[in-house]
Amino acid sequence: MFRKISTYFNKKGLKDEKYSYLFDEYSGDECVVFDCETTGLNPKEDDIISIGAIKLRGDKILSSEKFERFIKPKKELNGESIKIHQIRGCDLDSAKDIDSSIIEFLEFIGNLPLVGYYLEFDIAMINKYVKPKLGIKLPNRQTEVSAIYYNKKLGLIPQGVIDLRFDSIMKDLDLPFMGKHDAINDALMTALIYIKLQNIRSIS
Amino acid sequence: MSLLEQKTFIKSIPPFEELSDDELDLVCNNLDIEYFKAGQSIIDKDIKEHYLYFIIKGKVQEYAPLDNESISILIKSQFFDPLSLIENRVKNHFKTVEESICYLLPKDIFLRVVYQNSKLEHYFFQSISQKLSQNLTNAQNRELANFMVARIKDAYIQKPLYIESTSSIYKTVEYMKKNSLTSILVKRGDEFGIATDTDFREKVILNRLSFDEPVEKISTFGLKSIKDDDFLFNAQLMMTRHNIKRLLVLGEDEQILGIIDQISLTSFFSSHTYAVANEIDRALSVEELKSASLKFIRIIQSLFAKGVKVRYISKLLSELNRKLFDKLFSILAPPQLLQKAALLVLGSEGRSEQILRTDQDNALIVADDCELSDEQILEFADVFTKTLCDFGYPECKGGIMVNNPLWTKRESAYKKQLKEWIDRKDKEDFMNLAIFVDANCVAGDPALLKNIKNYINSEVENSAFFFSTFASFALIFPTPLGLFNDFKVDKNEHKNELDVKKGGVFPMVHGIRVISLEKRIEEISTVERIKELNNIGEIDKEFASELIESFNFLHTLKLKSSLKKLDLGLSADNYIKPDELTTLDRDMLKDTFKIVNRFKKFLTSRYRLEYVS
Numbered sequence A: 001m002f003r004k005i006s007t008y009f010n011k012k013g014l015k016d017e018k019y020s021y022l023f024d025e026y027s028g029d030e031c032v033v034f035d036c037e038t039t040g041l042n043p044k045e046d047d048i049i050s051i052g053a054i055k056l057r058g059d060k061i062l063s064s065e066k067f068e069r070f071i072k073p074k075k076e077l078n079g080e081s082i083k084i085h086q087i088r089g090c091d092l093d094s095a096k097d098i099d100s101s102i103i104e105f106l107e108f109i110g111n112l113p114l115v116g117y118y119l120e121f122d123i124a125m126i127n128k129y130v131k132p133k134l135g136i137k138l139p140n141r142q143t144e145v146s147a148i149y150y151n152k153k154l155g156l157i158p159q160g161v162i163d164l165r166f167d168s169i170m171k172d173l174d175l176p177f178m179g180k181h182d183a184i185n186d187a188l189m190t191a192l193i194y195i196k197l198q199n200i201r202s203i204s
Numbered sequence B: 001m002s003l004l005e006q007k008t009f010i011k012s013i014p015p016f017e018e019l020s021d022d023e024l025d026l027v028c029n030n031l032d033i034e035y036f037k038a039g040q041s042i043i044d045k046d047i048k049e050h051y052l053y054f055i056i057k058g059k060v061q062e063y064a065p066l067d068n069e070s071i072s073i074l075i076k077s078q079f080f081d082p083l084s085l086i087e088n089r090v091k092n093h094f095k096t097v098e099e100s101i102c103y104l105l106p107k108d109i110f111l112r113v114v115y116q117n118s119k120l121e122h123y124f125f126q127s128i129s130q131k132l133s134q135n136l137t138n139a140q141n142r143e144l145a146n147f148m149v150a151r152i153k154d155a156y157i158q159k160p161l162y163i164e165s166t167s168s169i170y171k172t173v174e175y176m177k178k179n180s181l182t183s184i185l186v187k188r189g190d191e192f193g194i195a196t197d198t199d200f201r202e203k204v205i206l207n208r209l210s211f212d213e214p215v216e217k218i219s220t221f222g223l224k225s226i227k228d229d230d231f232l233f234n235a236q237l238m239m240t241r242h243n244i245k246r247l248l249v250l251g252e253d254e255q256i257l258g259i260i261d262q263i264s265l266t267s268f269f270s271s272h273t274y275a276v277a278n279e280i281d282r283a284l285s286v287e288e289l290k291s292a293s294l295k296f297i298r299i300i301q302s303l304f305a306k307g308v309k310v311r312y313i314s315k316l317l318s319e320l321n322r323k324l325f326d327k328l329f330s331i332l333a334p335p336q337l338l339q340k341a342a343l344l345v346l347g348s349e350g351r352s353e354q355i356l357r358t359d360q361d362n363a364l365i366v367a368d369d370c371e372l373s374d375e376q377i378l379e380f381a382d383v384f385t386k387t388l389c390d391f392g393y394p395e396c397k398g399g400i401m402v403n404n405p406l407w408t409k410r411e412s413a414y415k416k417q418l419k420e421w422i423d424r425k426d427k428e429d430f431m432n433l434a435i436f437v438d439a440n441c442v443a444g445d446p447a448l449l450k451n452i453k454n455y456i457n458s459e460v461e462n463s464a465f466f467f468s469t470f471a472s473f474a475l476i477f478p479t480p481l482g483l484f485n486d487f488k489v490d491k492n493e494h495k496n497e498l499d500v501k502k503g504g505v506f507p508m509v510h511g512i513r514v515i516s517l518e519k520r521i522e523e524i525s526t527v528e529r530i531k532e533l534n535n536i537g538e539i540d541k542e543f544a545s546e547l548i549e550s551f552n553f554l555h556t557l558k559l560k561s562s563l564k565k566l567d568l569g570l571s572a573d574n575y576i577k578p579d580e581l582t583t584l585d586r587d588m589l590k591d592t593f594k595i596v597n598r599f600k601k602f603l604t605s606r607y608r609l610e611y612v613s
Helices: A002-012 A017-023 A079-085 A098-109 A119-134 A145-154 A166-172 A183-199 B003-011 B021-029 B082-087 B107-116 B118-134 B139-148 B169-178 B197-205 B232-242 B262-282 B286-293 B296-305 B310-332 B374-391 B411-424 B427-437 B446-460 B464-475 B500-518 B526-535 B541-567 B583-606
Strands: A030-038 A048-057 A060-070 A114-116 A142-144 B032-036 B041-043 B051-057 B060-063 B070-074 B093-096 B100-106 B162-164 B183-188 B191-196 B225-227 B246-250 B256-261 B341-345 B362-366 B408-410 B440-444
Touching: A002 A017, A030 A098, A030 A119, A030 A183, A048 A098, A048 A119, A048 A183, A060 A098, A060 A183, A098 A119, A114 A119, A114 A183, A119 A142, A142 A145, A145 A166, A145 A183, A166 A183, A183 B032, B003 B021, B003 B051, B003 B100, B021 B107, B051 B107, B082 B107, B082 B118, B100 B107, B107 B118, B162 B169, B169 B183, B169 B197, B183 B256, B191 B197, B191 B246, B225 B232, B232 B246, B262 B286, B262 B310, B286 B310, B286 B374, B296 B310, B310 B341, B310 B374, B310 B440, B341 B446, B362 B374, B362 B411, B362 B446, B374 B408, B408 B411, B411 B427, B411 B446, B427 B446, B427 B464, B427 B500, B440 B446, B446 B464, B446 B500, B464 B500, B464 B583, B500 B526, B500 B541, B500 B583, B526 B541, B541 B583
Parallel strands: A030 A114, A114 A142, B162 B183, B225 B246, B362 B408
Antiparallel strands: A030 A048, A048 A060, A060 B032, B032 B100, B041 B093, B051 B100, B060 B070, B060 B093, B183 B191, B246 B256, B341 B362, B341 B440
16 A cells, blocks of 8 residues: 555656656566666765676576676775675776666666565665756565565564575575675575575574 | 685586686676575475586485486585586486585586586596496406497498489389388588488478479588497487487598487387397297397396396396296297196396396296197206206205295195195295295286185285284394494304395385285285275385385396496395495484384284284
């Protein structure tokens, strides 16, 4: 109910009718897993450096149709974030500007549900660019994998503290590490987490 | 950037390390990933999308769809099933053993890369012959390699009968009928084309073409050709690549020798087996039989190298052995004996479970009313045993051969003997009894054996004491598996080796034999006995299939190790070295021994063996 109302007001803000497809109700077994690399952890101040997104159909990860963009930052990369994702300024020479990348991203995701790890942050980062441009926030249905993990784990340790770190979840679910942390690999591994969680009742 | 991991992964798997950078990009850009639950089917007859699967994580089982028999277990970094994609048909099925994650490469991309890259093509089309040529230095395998690297001229080539392209369709069919051909060469100037049965059916009849039209109209020109000294597998390669069924065979001077077709290609290897069987059938003298018998070992090796399952190899070998014994019996036996005796094979030979040529284990039941004297019978038996030794069947160390009076007896004497064995119940007697229970009649009058088996059944019927003593022998050798899931290996003569026969094969064979005797199961081979015991509800389905799988696994392991020992010039025995097994085989061997232990427990509770010392 709440979602319906907020969707309604959100849609009212839409500046360009071309993007009304984002609001179409989706029914099917596809979704999009995505992840952003950023210059920092504050959506208000920091920028997106890269976006990686992968479609899922049932238990299949369509990595052959992935979406990957490196984006020219508006401000200099700081030393801290370079240490984390190892994207240096010079790596972004072939990068595109953020506005066209966001449009391409919207075309890629369409009205598919979105899945991610700490998705709220990535959505906020995307919305930072979408809102001024289209007048809306991403209306797509959103699924947080760490929340599913939490719920399935909770059955086992009702009062326990659950370790929700990405690598801990990967390890606990016995999933193969698919390469270093960058946007597309993290999306890929998040996809694995999501599919595995869909296939198990609880985590032993 | 992100593709780097996929690239490293794919490039680490032979033969994909041969991919060029462009090809590798093509492959990696088209990879999808799929998650499979444990026990989920990946390739079966209902499959709609065709991929080459690379295992990122997990275990996948390849199995035969007919009997669900496991063929192999695939693990991380292995891929399947290239042959089904190349041959465009699903043969074996695949399912996960545990939760698995795979890369999926679409079929068309895979085929494109295979045809583009000559090294990959070579790998996928010629992997068998290549593997064999690597073994060429090895004397034992040389024969086998000869077998596999056969030339075109070794196979059946259809005669090069041809007809002028201006001849009428009617005349052509008439000519084909006269020479019983299914296809015919059509000569147009210097060029040759071909017209086949299919052409007549589809191009003439279905198009209502007049029979008076020249045959040229329905012929296909531009026939591909191959030299007669080329390898057979190259002919196969050409046919697959161009999707054609026939090739023109040319001689040294480009003259046409005939046509080779797909059927004569595929039947070539199997026909060797038939050739030997035929040779036995047609043999009129002991010498001719001997030459046929010497070819057996080659057949076993080549079938094993071709990936034929050990169970079928044993079956085939027993079949050939039996034909040979039967023939030898009919050549050597005095006429009075032919209908008045039954020649038996015993033990593993009787159960069709021997894989390499093992000792002679045979016996003779002579009817009470046979007119020959005991001396005459033994005289024949002696010649029979000696001839088999000459053929290369080693003498049985335990003397279980027809030249031993203990195993060549008149029917009534046998009954007396068997009763003693049943009543005395000491170890040796029981071993003899066990060997006899597995007897199979290969020549002479089978009724003689049937009578005696009925006699055994009536003697042991309802004797719980007999069965529990008999069954207790299944427990005499400990299973070579330690408390901590480690192997217990020999410390003396066979250092670091373990005896798979005592440790695994014997307890299963014997236990199953005892239950089968109790339930009067007529099947003799262990696997068939297990299936029958499952049918009558004595063993549940899951346990039955576990037992069969374990049994087959032990047999395969034994054959592998025996062939290896023969290669090294050692004698084949029942010992294997766990350290030399692959991790997977080691794990499976452990699982197998666990099943053996479970089976022993099953016997213990069924026959109350805890009370039998």
